[in-house]
Amino acid sequence: MSENSDRSPLPNPLPQAGEGAAVSPACDALKKTRIATCSLAGCFGCHMSFLDIDERLFGLIELVEFDRSPLTDIKHCGPCDIGLVEGGVCNAENVHVLKEFRKNCKVLVAIGACAINGGVPAMRNNIDLWDCFQEVYCYEGGLECGQIPNDPELPLPFDKVHPIYEVVKVDYFLPGCPPSGDAIWNFLTDLLSGREPKLDYEMLHFD
Amino acid sequence: MSKTITIDGLAVPFQEGQTIMDAALVSGVYIPHLCHNPEFKPHGSCKLCTVNVNGRNVASCTMPAVEGQQVLSDIAELNADRLALTQMLFVEGNHLCPACEKTGNCQLQAVAYYLGMMSPHYNHFYPQREADASHPDVMLDRNRCIYCELCVRASREVDGKNVFGLSGRGIKTLLVVNSASGLLGDTDLAVTDKAAHVCPTGAILIKRHGYAVPIGQRVFDHITIKEVQTGGSDE
Incomplete structure (x- = not known):
């Protein structure tokens, strides 16, 4: 699945996450794989598809624990084994989150069309950003009383949306809009079993 | 006694005047290709069908078959080249499959599936290209054009109309229309013209038919382009 599988996932493997110092070496074999997930310029559709693994979540939770993800509401990603990133990069905050994931995750996975080529948000790449804002906020049917929101807490938008691999190194790609629950399950079980993830023909799709 | 060439160790018969691609397609041997369509004169531009003939890499759609040729096609080195070419086609245009009516029926996408393309790998150009919705029945979206010239060839050779052409050179190449x-x-x-129906991608679409077949039930959703193009289908 990785197009660069000759490269190791990370130059400097990070310490194991999880129970940390509280776990004795004898318990190491039972240590769960720590997973973080986030959605950048995405629609959380890939996260919804992840939930489509349904009752297999119970089996999964025996093997993994979650760091930052919508399931935990942890705000910052700590040291993890696997990071699943949905969505492309459309603003400054996306870059900070993405770099934090890359720094903390031994294996970083781009999940879904937006993380891989910008996806539907990248359809604005050929429209001037100011024109885009005016269309959304100022013209008929706009929001915010005809004003363009400019609160300093709002992240700085980029003029173009980019896939995450144009910003950080990505170890694996899982295409689809979204990838099916089965594809995500197959991918994760391969990865957790130490196999090179491989998708069947019908599970590999870009739409 | 027919003449033969050898493709990946398999004896493939050919008639005088056939190309390597012609012979391969007749025998059900798949060589990935995008700009080639057996109904039209070969163009030789996408280079996806590059094969190794007696030690030299050539485009199989334009190379005449000659008795005794030893052809290598389905080998790791050439498939890696084909993957790289396909990835370059993806980043050079604006190919956003979830937002395209052609998804599932698109040959560019199907070749990417066949080659196991997990990402476009290269940095995206996100070029500025124009869509043209002026025709009542046919949509032209240059974002998805890969410059195979199939519409150009179909319009000239079959329709006798000369509606399409390529203008400019290199990265500035543009699909133009003759008005x-x-x-x-x-x-x-006209919507019945061959040129309106040969586009391998979603650059030329027939209006109001986009979702007649739902996503998930389309040509390449379940079978590979290899099976479609060598299995007797007319696609």
Whole structure:
């Protein structure tokens, strides 16, 4: 699945996450794989598809624990084994989150069309950003009383949306809009079993 | 006694005047290709069908078959080249499959599936390209054009109309239409023309038919382009 599988996932493997110092070496074999997930310029559709693994979540939770993800509401990603990133990069905050994931995750996975080529948000790449804002906020049917929101807490938008691999190194790609629950399950079980993830023909799709 | 060439160790018969691609397609041997369509004169531009013939890499759609040729096609090195070429086609245009009516029926996408393309790998150009909705029945979206010239060839050779052409060179190449206004609606293109139906991607689409077949039930959703193009289908 990785197009660069000759490269190791990370130059400097990070310490194991999880129970940390509280776990004795004898318990190491039972240590769960720590997973973080986030959605950048995405629609959380890939996260919804992840939930489509349904009752297999119970089996999964025996093997993994979650760091930052919508399931935990942890705000910052700590040291993890696997990071699943949905969505492309459309603003400054996306870059900070993405770099934090890359720094903390031994294996970083781009999940879904937006993380891989910008996806539907990248359809604005050929429209001037100011024109885009005016269309959304100022013209008929706009929001915010005809004003363009400019609160300093709002992240700085980029003029173009980019896939995450144009910003950080990505170890694996899982295409689809979204990838099916089965594809995500197959991918994760391969990865957790130490196999090179491989998708069947019908599970590999870009739409 | 027919003449033969060898493709990946398999003896493939050919008739005088056939190309390597012609012979391969007749025998059900798949060589990935995008700009080639057996109904038209070969173009030789996408280079996806590059094979190794007696030690030299050549485009199989334009290379005449010659008795005794030893052809290598389905080998790791050439498939890696084909993957790289396909990835370059993806980043050079604006190929956003979830937002395209052609998804599932698109040959560019199907070749990417066949080659196991997990990402476009290269940095995206996100080029500025124009769509043209002026024609009542046919949509032209240059974002998805890969410059295979199949519409150009179909319009000239089959329709006898000369509606399409390529203008400019290199990265500035552009699909243009033959009308004073530059709009498709001002040409004599008819929805029944061959040129309106040969696009391998979603650059030329017939209006109001986009979702007649739902996503998930389309040509390449379940079978590979290899099976489609060598299995007797007319796609």
